[in-house]
Amino acid sequence: MTDININVPILARVEGEGALSIAIKNGEIETLNLSIYEPPRFFEKFLEGRRYDEVLDIVARICGICPVAYQMSAVQALEQIFQCTPNAWVRDMRRAFYCGEWLESHGLHVHMLAAPDFLGYGSAIEMAKDYPDEVKRGLRLHAIGNEILSLFGGRAVHPVGACVGGFYSAPSLKAVSDMLKKIECSMQDAEDLIAWTASLPMVERNQNFPSICIKHAREYPMNEGNIFSDTPALDLPKEHFDKHFKEEHVAHSTALHCLMDGTPYMLGPLSRINNCLYQLPENIQKLIAQTGIQFPSKNTFHSIVARAIEIYYALQEARRIFSDYSLPDESRSEFEVQSGIGYGCTEAPRGMLWHRYEVDEKGFITSSTIIPPTSQNQARIESDLMQSLHDFGLDKDQDAMRLHSEMVVRNYDPCISCSTHFLTLNVEKKP
Amino acid sequence: MSDKPKIAVHKFSSCDGCQLAILNLGEKLIELTEIVDIMHFAEAGPVNPHEKVDVAFVEGSITTPHELDRIQEVRSNSQYVVTIGACATSGGLQALRNFKHVDIKQWTQSVYAKPEFISTLETSTAIAKHIKVDLEIWGCPINSKQIIETIRALCFGVEPVVQKDSLCLECKRQGNACVMVTKQEPCLGPITQSGCGALCPSVGRGCYGCYGPDENPNTKALAKRFSGLGLLPNDIARKLHFINSQAKGYLEIGNELGNKTLKDDAK
Ligand code: SF4
Ligand code: SF4
Ligand code: SF4
Numbered sequence: 001m002t003d004i005n006i007n008v009p010i011l012a013r014v015e016g017e018g019a020l021s022i023a024i025k026n027g028e029i030e031t032l033n034l035s036i037y038e039p040p041r042f043f044e045k046f047l048e049g050r051r052y053d054e055v056l057d058i059v060a061r062i063c064g065i066c067p068v069a070y071q072m073s074a075v076q077a078l079e080q081i082f083q084c085t086p087n088a089w090v091r092d093m094r095r096a097f098y099c100g101e102w103l104e105s106h107g108l109h110v111h112m113l114a115a116p117d118f119l120g121y122g123s124a125i126e127m128a129k130d131y132p133d134e135v136k137r138g139l140r141l142h143a144i145g146n147e148i149l150s151l152f153g154g155r156a157v158h159p160v161g162a163c164v165g166g167f168y169s170a171p172s173l174k175a176v177s178d179m180l181k182k183i184e185c186s187m188q189d190a191e192d193l194i195a196w197t198a199s200l201p202m203v204e205r206n207q208n209f210p211s212i213c214i215k216h217a218r219e220y221p222m223n224e225g226n227i228f229s230d231t232p233a234l235d236l237p238k239e240h241f242d243k244h245f246k247e248e249h250v251a252h253s254t255a256l257h258c259l260m261d262g263t264p265y266m267l268g269p270l271s272r273i274n275n276c277l278y279q280l281p282e283n284i285q286k287l288i289a290q291t292g293i294q295f296p297s298k299n300t301f302h303s304i305v306a307r308a309i310e311i312y313y314a315l316q317e318a319r320r321i322f323s324d325y326s327l328p329d330e331s332r333s334e335f336e337v338q339s340g341i342g343y344g345c346t347e348a349p350r351g352m353l354w355h356r357y358e359v360d361e362k363g364f365i366t367s368s369t370i371i372p373p374t375s376q377n378q379a380r381i382e383s384d385l386m387q388s389l390h391d392f393g394l395d396k397d398q399d400a401m402r403l404h405s406e407m408v409v410r411n412y413d414p415c416i417s418c419s420t421h422f423l424t425l426n427v428e429k430k431p
Numbered sequence: 432m433s434d435k436p437k438i439a440v441h442k443f444s445s446c447d448g449c450q451l452a453i454l455n456l457g458e459k460l461i462e463l464t465e466i467v468d469i470m471h472f473a474e475a476g477p478v479n480p481h482e483k484v485d486v487a488f489v490e491g492s493i494t495t496p497h498e499l500d501r502i503q504e505v506r507s508n509s510q511y512v513v514t515i516g517a518c519a520t521s522g523g524l525q526a527l528r529n530f531k532h533v534d535i536k537q538w539t540q541s542v543y544a545k546p547e548f549i550s551t552l553e554t555s556t557a558i559a560k561h562i563k564v565d566l567e568i569w570g571c572p573i574n575s576k577q578i579i580e581t582i583r584a585l586c587f588g589v590e591p592v593v594q595k596d597s598l599c600l601e602c603k604r605q606g607n608a609c610v611m612v613t614k615q616e617p618c619l620g621p622i623t624q625s626g627c628g629a630l631c632p633s634v635g636r637g638c639y640g641c642y643g644p645d646e647n648p649n650t651k652a653l654a655k656r657f658s659g660l661g662l663l664p665n666d667i668a669r670k671l672h673f674i675n676s677q678a679k680g681y682l683e684i685g686n687e688l689g690n691k692t693l694k695d696d697a698k
Contacts, residue, residue, distance in 0.1 A: 045538050046527045050669065057639055061524045061674075064448020064572065108454065112475065123476020125469070128461060139457040146455055154630035156455060157448040157572040158641070161634050168634040 020385070020405055024394055032389075034382050034409070044368045052078050052164055052337065052363040059355075059370070060158045065108070068101040068149065069348030070370075071162050072223065073355040077344035078164050081359050084335030089328035090166035091223070096321040097152045097162070098222055098346070099314035103145025104156060105349035106269070106307040106314075109413045110197065111138025114304045117407045118200040134196065137189045141311055144186050148318055151179055166332030176325045183319045190312040191287065197308040198291035206298050207387055209380055210260060211271035214238075214345055214352055220279040220313065221272050222347050229260065230275055230296070238345035241354050247371060257379045258371060264379035267351025268412060269306035270297065284313055300384060303411040337363040348373050350413040374414045381412050436485040436586055439471035441505055443491030443498050444525060444555060448572040449516035450474045450490055456575050467582060486511045486585055488578070492518040492525060492555045499552075499561065506562040513581060514558045517571035521643060521678040522697075524571075525555040529677060529697035554697040557677065566591060571641040571674045574626055594625060597645040598638055601625035607632045617657045619670060622648035622680060639673055644680030654684055664688040 023030045043062050047055060059074045060067035072094060079086065086094075112124040115134070121127040128135040146156035151171050153159020161167050171179075210232065216225035227236045236244065247258045259265075274296035277285065288295065293305055337359075344355040351373030358367045388408045389401060396404075440450060454460065454475055469475065470482045487509035493499060506512060517523045528535055535553045558564055568577050584591035598620040602609070610616040610632050618637030620629070624645040631638045644650075650671070657667045668689025671681040677697070686692060 042525065042528060042535075042538055045533075046524065051666075054669065054673070057673075058524065061446050061448070061571070064446040064451045067446075067448070108451075112454070116476070125461070125464060125476050135461075136458065139461075143455075143457050154628070154634060155572075157452050160631050160636070163636075168636045 020409075022385075022389070027394060029386055029389065029394065032382055032386055034378065034385065044370055047357075047365045047368045050365050052082075052359060052365070055357075055365065056162055056164070057158070057160075062370070062372070064157050065105055066101055066348045066350070066353075067158050068098055068153075068162075069346060069353050070355075072098060072346045073344035073348075073353045073370075074357070075162065075164055075344070076224065076346060077342035077355050077357045078359070079335065080342035080344070081340040081357065082164070082335040082338060084165060084333055086166050086333045087328065087330065089170075090331070090333060092321050093152065093167060093170075094162075095219075095223055096148065096318045097159075099318040099321075100145045100148030100152070100156075102222075102310055102314040102349050103318075104142055104149060105145070105413075106311050107138055107142030107145055109349075110193070110304055110307050110311070111135060111142065113413075114307075114410055115197075115200070117403075117410060118304070137193065141186060141189055141193065141315075144182060144315070147179065147182065151175055163332060165335055166330070168331070170327055170331040173325065173327065176322050180319065180322045180325075183315055183322070186315060187312075187319070190308075190315045194287050194291065194305070194308045194312055197305045198293055200304065202299070203301050204299065205301070205388070205391060207300065207384060208298065209383070210234075210263060210265040211274040211296070211298075212260065212265045212267055212352065213272045213275050214347055215276060220317075221276055224346065227345065227352070228275055229265065232261070232263075234260070238343045238354070241343070241345070241371075242356075245354075245371075245376075247375065258376040259379055264383050265376070266300070266380045266412070267373045267376050268303065269310050269349075270300060270303045270411075271351065272347065273306045273309060274298075280309070280313055281316060284309065284316070287312070300408070300411040303413070307413075337361075350374065351377060374412075377412045377414060381409055381414065384408055384411075435466070435468050436582075437468045437470045437482070438486045438488065438582065439480075439482065439484040439505075439509070440469075440474070440488045440490065441471065441480070441501075442473065443489065443502070443519065443558075444494040445491030445516070445518045445523070447474065447490070449518075449570075452572040452575045453488075453515075453578055456579070459579065463579070463582065466586060481508065483508045485509070486513060486582065488513050488515050489519050489558050490515050492522045492557060493561055494525065494552050494555045495550055496552065497550070502558060502561050511565045511585060512558070512562065513566040513568060514564050515568045515573045515578070517569065517641060517643060517674050518555075519558045520567045520569050521675045522555045522557045524674050524676075526557075526677045526697070527672065529554045529556075529693055530672075531692045531694055533694075552696075553694055556697060566593070568593075569624060569643040569675075570626055574628075577626065595646040596625055597621055597648075598623045598625050598627070598629055598632075598642070601627075602629035602632045605629055605633060610635060610637050611656070611660075615660050617660055617662055617667075617670065619653070621653050622650050639670065640681065641674045643675040643678045648680035650680055650684040654688065 020034050022032045055074050056071045059070040062070050116124050116127045149156040149159050153161035210229045212229045214221045214225035215228035245258055245260050277295050339361040341358050354371040356369040360366050385408055392404050469477050470484050471479045487505050514520045581591045602620055611618045616637040619640040620638040622644055623638050623640045624642045626642050654667050668685045671685030675681055
């Protein structure tokens with residue numbers, strides 16, 4: 001068999017700079033490189049010399065799709081340094097705020113990016129012609145996430161409401177009760193979405209990988225917890241992350257690859273459901289049972305169902321929190337600025353997001369490290385592609401291979417810039 | 432313009448937030464496809480980056496050698512080029528690398544094990560530094576209403592109106608209590624353009640200037656007022672050198688108070 005090089009300049013949104021290159025030799029994949037190319041923007045460096053109260057507005061700008069995740073991991077680290085334990089109201093509202101981001105991000109991913117793949121459309125706009133109700137339902141769920149974000153932060157992208165200690169101000173009773181009504185009206189949409197995603201044509205397969213997420217004794221993973229892996233078993237305080245997890249720079253990408261004791265691992269909704277399904281409310285567990293899909297699942301295509309489940313959960317959780325909303329005495333807890341090192345680890349929509357900061361006695365950042373989910377998932381995406389393309393058949397039509405690869409990559413929701421449609425397919429056959 | 436105008440949305444170095452602000456239009460975006468053809472908007476699906484269009488919206492700043500070439504292609508393919516957001520319009524937060532004390536090579540080495548594979552420029556620059564820009568929309572992110580208004584105006588062949596009056600006017604119209612008066616909180620409102628809806632003052636904090644300078648910013652006077660509130664020169668400089676550090680009106684006084692100078696290729 002001839003040797004084949006497939007170069008897929010993927011990632012429409014990075015306009016041909018990202019790429020998947022596969023070299024096939026004697027019917028086996030010889031090398032496979034996924035380069036998720038985003039020009040480096042050096043945020044960790046910009047943070048140096050900035051004061052703690054500027055951090056949340058800086059880190060938000062790392063990603064327009066999940067600014068709240070960056071804010072929540074950062075705030076946790078800074079509060080650890082200042083020995084500040086936010087009051088119960090703040091803790092609850094942060095969770096509701098985060099639910100808004102899960103809804104917004106998952107809603108976008110399921111409908112704009114993933115579902116068109118499963119149904120064979122080039123984009124959600126095309127899909128909308130044949131599936132108007134489903135796309136509209138998705139837009140409604142995405143919009144309700146945006147509204148929850150705006151309730152706390154004025155706007156959905158780079159909301160301005162969060163600060164170290166809590167929130168600059170508390171939403172009014174009226175705003176929250178209006179929000180509750182809207183949430184109530186969306187519950188059916190979210191319930192239907194679970195069944196719909198479960199009915200999509202699925203590829204059957206079973207891969208072997210560690211599912212990793214944070215884990216908390218009393219709640220489904222989101223705002224805080226230990227770092228947890230199913231197999232190999234691991235349960236670590238966030239402070240010990242770098243004992244087991246190491247970032248490596250691979251030449252073909254600006255993203256750094258992160259490995260757990262040398263092994264690629266998966267983050268995100270599927271990992272959270274795999275590890276923490278038992279922490280979901282009973283009614284949701286029932287809905288999951290009705291889908292007929294067995295969780296824990298090591299079929300990464302089930303990620304779309306996991307995302308739909310989390311949409312329903314986030315909506316229900318926001319409803320729970322808002323149902324007994326009252327105005328707080330203080331929307332932010334007091335603290336004293338002091339020097340130290342702090343760690344933050346929360347669940348961004350696409351997986352665990354780890355931060356570390358060092359602060360001097362005046363509250364200025366002296367160093368920071370941010371490990372986003374995309375760089376943690378990247379090594380796993382490559383091993384997934386290796387297996388998936390092998391199972392799919394390396395002799396298949398190259399266009400079909402390209403589409404299949406896109407679909408595999410998209411399961412990881414690798415920050416939106418990497419998950420839209422591949423551009424063209426360049427094939428180079430070696431003599 | 433052709434019967435049904437063609438539009439494109441291009442991404443350069445950015446966080447994708449401005450594109451998302453367009454996507455967040457939701458059903459309105461789908462309605463928009465009845466009056467315009469969206470040729471290229473990768474975040475929403477359509478991918479035809481090399482297509483000729485009537486209006487190209489550009490998100491993001493120029494930070495790599497490849498982007499230098501791409502922006503030229505966008506210009507030659509588009510009748511109108513509209514920059515969206517702080518990144519495209521002023522270089523964005525990542526333009527903090529444009530100051531002389533910032534050594535990108537050393538930075539790259541400290542972040543990436545194989546810095547030779549990272550091709551990045553020393554600076555992050557606004558689109559207008561490289562090509563002629565027909566319209567600039569500020570904000571980090573932009574307000575999606577501005578996009579609809581711009582497309583409507585261009586479709587009807589009228590010049591889109593760009594309001595650049597100060598945020599204070601918008602803030603007062605909303606009946607907010609001024610945070611500078613009531614809480615002695617420094618606020619960039621007096622030198623920042625309106626458009627966001629005075630979001631920060633309405634949650635009780637000072638504006639940090641994400642919409643960029645207004646028409647005639649009196650930055651000196653505001654800096655004086657800030658020092659009256661107890662801010663040190665470096666505190667004021669950090670406020671000015673933030674999301675829109677390169678914008679005229681913020682840059683100069685920031686340089687002066689923070690003792691900063693720009694690299695030559697950022698000028
Ligand atoms: S201007 Fe702000 S929101 Fe827009 S792309 Fe740049 S960083 Fe993101
Ligand atoms: S709060 Fe800020 S924007 Fe509002 S009036 Fe006062 S200075 Fe102006
Ligand atoms: S008040 Fe200022 S910083 Fe806040 S959103 Fe508006 S322009 Fe941006």
